[in-house]
Amino acid sequence: MDEFDIIRDMFAPLTVGADGAFGLRDDAAMIEGGPFVVTKDAIISGVHFLPKDPLDLVARKLMRVNLSDLAAKGARPVGYFLACVWPGNIKREQIELFANGLKEDQDQFRVNLFGGDTTAHRVKSAPATFSATFFGTPPRQGMTTRSGAQAGDDIYVTGVIGDAGLGLKALQREEKFTTVDKASLSLRYHLPEPRLSIGAAIAGFATAAIDVSDGLIADAGHLARASGLRAEIDAVSIPRSKAAGEWVARQQNRWKALAEIASFGDDYEILFTAPTAMRRSVTVAAKAAKTEVARIGSVTRGEGAALLDENGREVPVKAAGFNHFS
Amino acid sequence: MDEFDIIRDMFAPLTVGADGAFGLRDDAAMIEGGPFVVTKDAIISGVHFLPKDPLDLVARKLMRVNLSDLAAKGARPVGYFLACVWPGNIKREQIELFANGLKEDQDQFRVNLFGGDTTAHRVKSAPATFSATFFGTPPRQGMTTRSGAQAGDDIYVTGVIGDAGLGLKALQREEKFTTVDKASLSLRYHLPEPRLSIGAAIAGFATAAIDVSDGLIADAGHLARASGLRAEIDAVSIPRSKAAGEWVARQQNRWKALAEIASFGDDYEILFTAPTAMRRSVTVAAKAAKTEVARIGSVTRGEGAALLDENGREVPVKAAGFNHFS
Numbered sequence: 001m002d003e004f005d006i007i008r009d010m011f012a013p014l015t016v017g018a019d020g021a022f023g024l025r026d027d028a029a030m031i032e033g034g035p036f037v038v039t040k041d042a043i044i045s046g047v048h049f050l051p052k053d054p055l056d057l058v059a060r061k062l063m064r065v066n067l068s069d070l071a072a073k074g075a076r077p078v079g080y081f082l083a084c085v086w087p088g089n090i091k092r093e094q095i096e097l098f099a100n101g102l103k104e105d106q107d108q109f110r111v112n113l114f115g116g117d118t119t120a121h122r123v124k125s126a127p128a129t130f131s132a133t134f135f136g137t138p139p140r141q142g143m144t145t146r147s148g149a150q151a152g153d154d155i156y157v158t159g160v161i162g163d164a165g166l167g168l169k170a171l172q173r174e175e176k177f178t179t180v181d182k183a184s185l186s187l188r189y190h191l192p193e194p195r196l197s198i199g200a201a202i203a204g205f206a207t208a209a210i211d212v213s214d215g216l217i218a219d220a221g222h223l224a225r226a227s228g229l230r231a232e233i234d235a236v237s238i239p240r241s242k243a244a245g246e247w248v249a250r251q252q253n254r255w256k257a258l259a260e261i262a263s264f265g266d267d268y269e270i271l272f273t274a275p276t277a278m279r280r281s282v283t284v285a286a287k288a289a290k291t292e293v294a295r296i297g298s299v300t301r302g303e304g305a306a307l308l309d310e311n312g313r314e315v316p317v318k319a320a321g322f323n324h325f326s
Numbered sequence: 327m328d329e330f331d332i333i334r335d336m337f338a339p340l341t342v343g344a345d346g347a348f349g350l351r352d353d354a355a356m357i358e359g360g361p362f363v364v365t366k367d368a369i370i371s372g373v374h375f376l377p378k379d380p381l382d383l384v385a386r387k388l389m390r391v392n393l394s395d396l397a398a399k400g401a402r403p404v405g406y407f408l409a410c411v412w413p414g415n416i417k418r419e420q421i422e423l424f425a426n427g428l429k430e431d432q433d434q435f436r437v438n439l440f441g442g443d444t445t446a447h448r449v450k451s452a453p454a455t456f457s458a459t460f461f462g463t464p465p466r467q468g469m470t471t472r473s474g475a476q477a478g479d480d481i482y483v484t485g486v487i488g489d490a491g492l493g494l495k496a497l498q499r500e501e502k503f504t505t506v507d508k509a510s511l512s513l514r515y516h517l518p519e520p521r522l523s524i525g526a527a528i529a530g531f532a533t534a535a536i537d538v539s540d541g542l543i544a545d546a547g548h549l550a551r552a553s554g555l556r557a558e559i560d561a562v563s564i565p566r567s568k569a570a571g572e573w574v575a576r577q578q579n580r581w582k583a584l585a586e587i588a589s590f591g592d593d594y595e596i597l598f599t600a601p602t603a604m605r606r607s608v609t610v611a612a613k614a615a616k617t618e619v620a621r622i623g624s625v626t627r628g629e630g631a632a633l634l635d636e637n638g639r640e641v642p643v644k645a646a647g648f649n650h651f652s
Binding site: 020022025026027028029030031032033034035036037038039040041042044046047048069070072073075081082083085114115116117119120121122123126127129131133138143145146147210211222225226 | 348351352353354355356357358359360361362363364365366367368370372373374395396398399401407408409411440441442443445446447448449452453455457459461464469471472473536537548551552
């Protein structure tokens with residue numbers, strides 16, 4: 001197996017339609033147009049995905065965590081650069097499976113591969129790592145940042161929260177679910193849905209946005225900190241799937257369970273803020289984007305992010321999001 | 327140690343001057359202007375650098391291998407995105423050392439960090455991997471590609487060839503050198519010089535260019551293949567440092583030694599082609615860019631790349647460049 005064969009047979013076909021990729025036969029690519037919104041996320045075996053996860057799902061997760069960042073910024077994705085670091089003993093079929101996953105999501109999200117690097121660890125069993133740099137065009141009104149929230153703004157979140165975290169627990173056999181629930185929860189862990197339509201639809205009036213990857217409260221905290229304000233989230237208003245709702249109902253301490261939901265990562269929903277005067281616009285955007293949006297709190301003076309119970313008292317959230325160096 | 331502290335303390339200062347980086351406090355960056363030339367290279371502990379290499383040198387090598395790609399394309403570097411995957415047991419001081427290396431070369435090459443991702447292996451001793459995506463503005467005449475060489479063109483290379491490979495052999499104690507030679511050769515392995523000035527100076531008349539990372543003959547072959555032609559390199563005309571020249575003189579078989587020089591990687595010089603009518607322009611560009619340029623062969627009909635002895639007979643080159651999957 002030769003890296004040039006791999007590039008020619010498996011990755012070059014992913015550049016069809018992207019002239020500036022030069023069929024991966026050059027040192028660099030040309031990306032025409034601009035300005036661009038750019039994001040770069042890496043995923044690591046044993047950290048962001050399970051070592052036994054099928055590599056087509058891993059490829060699609062890599063794409064989706066990056067597309068989710070573009071979605072939160074209201075950007076329209078165009079293409080990406082990819083670096084693969086394979087274990088030394090990787091098989092050709094495994095790389096093919098990975099490339100098939102890329103192809104599937106490229107078609108779905110209408111993006112092209114523009115360039116990258118294919119390498120392998122000298123160590124046979126070293127963990128695979130993948131890094132992608134995605135670029136897209138900003139919305140007409142400019143990229144939605146994390147820092148524009150105003151005191152008094154409503155806080156919204158798309159979709160449902162907690163499924164991916166429960167899916168991971170199901171996969172790791174830390175929690176038991178029915179077969180159907182396990183399948184739907186673990187799918188949410190493996191294949192997050194980048195919220196591109198709603199991200200673009202709210203770009204005109206959202207004051208700030210972030211994708212929920214570290215955990216709802218952690219990411220609300222990032223947004224609040226960037227905006228110099230405080231985010232207060234009503235625990236009971238956090239949207240949950242039926243499976244997650246039943247899981248909460250099964251726990252001894254309801255508030256502790258809701259706090260867990262609010263601390264799970266990997267949901268890749270969009271948390272955003274908008275002035276209260278824009279509530280109708282949010283409803284219209286949600287309908288147009290065919291995406292559920294829930295109002296879950298508000299921006300206040302102060303700092304950090306807090307989870308509140310029905311009486312407005314703060315519910316302690318144990319792990320304030322995932323930390324790679326803890 | 328917290329990844330957010332690391333980003334704030336060590337990486338955010340590297341974005342000063344790049345407004346679109348939002349101080350690394352957003353999901354994505356904005357890069358203004360365009361079109362852009364973009365390249366992405368990853369480096370891995372134990373493959374592209376030695377596990378004991380000081381991390382400031384590793385950071386600078388990461389920058390330089392990417393800058394070298396932009397140099398070959400005639401582009402002016404602007405900024406980069408960085409993904410770090412640290413071993414699980416990395417120390418704060420080590421990350422600091424890495425960031426210091428980035429800072430040093432940022433100042434030298436006038437580029438800014440725009441974004442990225444900081445993660446760690448769950449496995450304590452897993453090899454560190456770093457991936458960077460660099461972007462720059464193309465030269466006025468458009469990016470120099472690999473595919474524009476014409477039959478009859480001269481082939482040139484900048485600097486000297488073979489030092490980095492001999493430096494690696496010196497570091498791995500496979501070859502013995504004087505203390506001074508070992509220092510200068512290993513410096514060439516650790517700190518390649520991206521040939522930005524000459525890359526820009528030849529952009530107007532070079533028909534094709536590539537940076538020499540896999541090995542002189544291997545990369546000449548890449549260029550020839552992309553151009554649908556053949557590259558013939560005169561072994562004796564390959565420019566060598568004094569130390570490399572002495573190493574060749576010490577070998578039993580001179581042609582075998584020259585073939586080895588032509589197969590080493592990591593030199594990061596630029597190999598380029600230009601019409602014979604442009605020889606004066608090449609001399610002028612070399613002088614303006616203060617970079618040595620040697621004429622080492624010519625482009626012919628046919629395919630592949632060949633190393634020729636003084637009688638025009640092909641010298642066998644054993645390893646046609648580095649291959650990650652061999």
